[in-house]
Amino acid sequence: MRLYYLCMLLMIVGITSCDRSAVKKNQSGQSQNEVLMTKENQKYNSSCVFYGEKSGDNAAGERGVIKYVAIRDNATGKEANYVPPDSESIQSSQGYFTDVWSPDEEYLVLPLGRFKGFCLIKSSDAVGAIQKKECSDNVRVYDDTGTGLWHEFEKWTSDESFVFKAGLSGNDFELQYDIGNQRLIPLYSGKHFIEGENKNGKIKLSKD
Numbered sequence: 001m002r003l004y005y006l007c008m009l010l011m012i013v014g015i016t017s018c019d020r021s022a023v024k025k026n027q028s029g030q031s032q033n034e035v036l037m038t039k040e041n042q043k044y045n046s047s048c049v050f051y052g053e054k055s056g057d058n059a060a061g062e063r064g065v066i067k068y069v070a071i072r073d074n075a076t077g078k079e080a081n082y083v084p085p086d087s088e089s090i091q092s093s094q095g096y097f098t099d100v101w102s103p104d105e106e107y108l109v110l111p112l113g114r115f116k117g118f119c120l121i122k123s124s125d126a127v128g129a130i131q132k133k134e135c136s137d138n139v140r141v142y143d144d145t146g147t148g149l150w151h152e153f154e155k156w157t158s159d160e161s162f163v164f165k166a167g168l169s170g171n172d173f174e175l176q177y178d179i180g181n182q183r184l185i186p187l188y189s190g191k192h193f194i195e196g197e198n199k200n201g202k203i204k205l206s207k208d
Contacts, residue, residue, distance in 0.1 A: 036064040039098060040074075043105040044123045047072045049079070050098065066096040069110065071126045080130040086113025097153045104159035107136075107179060115148035116140055118164065120179055137199045139177045139184065141166045144193040163187065166194070175205075 039048045052067040068087075072079040084090055095111050101123065102109070108121040117140025121129045129136065142148050152172070154163040160180040165172040173188035175196075184196040186205050196203045 033067055036066060037098065039100055041101050041105045041108075041123055041126075044126070045074045046123065046126055047074055048100045048108070050096065065094060066098075067091060069096060069100075071108070071130050073127050078127055080127045082110055082130050083133075084110065084112050084116075084119070086116050089114040095152075099153070099156065102159055102162075102179075103156055106159065109153065109162060111151070111153070112138060112140070114150050117151050118153065118177075135199065137179060137182070139196065139198045139203075141175065141184070141194050141196045144195060149194070 033051045034054055036050045036052045036054065038050070041047065049070045049072055050066045051070065052065045054064045068081060068083075068091075070079045070081045090096060090111050090113060093114055095114055097111070100108055100110060106123055108123050108126050110119045110121070111117075112119050112135075117138060119135040120137040120139070121134075122136045140148075140151065147168075149166040149168055150172070152165040154165055154174065156162045157176060161176055161178045163174055163176045165174055167173055173186070173192055176185040176187055177183070177198075178185065182198055182200070182203060183206050184198075184203050185207065186192070194205070196205060
């Protein structure tokens with residue numbers, strides 16, 4: 001009988017130890033990707049949540065390295081993780097940026113990949129669009145030989161326009177994309193033989 005109780009005791013202790021180990025592993029996994037910051041969209045009661053590691057500096061200068069982002073419906077708590085087509089290039093180069101909502105909060109812009117440009121999503125259905133992996137529009141540029149160019153988000157200039165850099169080997173130049181009119185406007189001087197495209201296909205560069 002004593003042997004029976006001893007065996008039962010050892011089993012209980014073993015299970016408890018396993019449970020504690022599992023908790024530690026779970027806690028460790030969560031700590032690797034903590035919430036670094038949250039950008040709110042007041043108009044549509046939603047948030048862009050930035051997950052990552054609280055070490056080093058990200059591209060926006062905040063403390064921490066962003067690993068991925070998710071869009072949350074604040075009313076329901078429903079959250080959709082955003083997975084860009086070229087997530088590897090974004091993570092390896094710290095390509096996530098934090099100024100994701102347009103000034104009027106009608107649009108959300110997220111990176112597709114360093115050479116793939118940007119995904120534009122209407123904020124009114126941001127969670128649903130991300131779950132379906134759909135962009136309301138997208139924009140990217142490349143040189144006239146078809147070689148992809150490195151993309152980097154700069155800033156919003158109006159409710160429907162934002163500026164980004166494109167280039168290779170440090171030879172970067174700025175362009176502005178007008179979402180409403182689907183116009184790609186060069187902001188640089190000199191000649192750069194580049195072409196652009198959005199969701200509808202090729203788009204010509206036009207002067208403002």
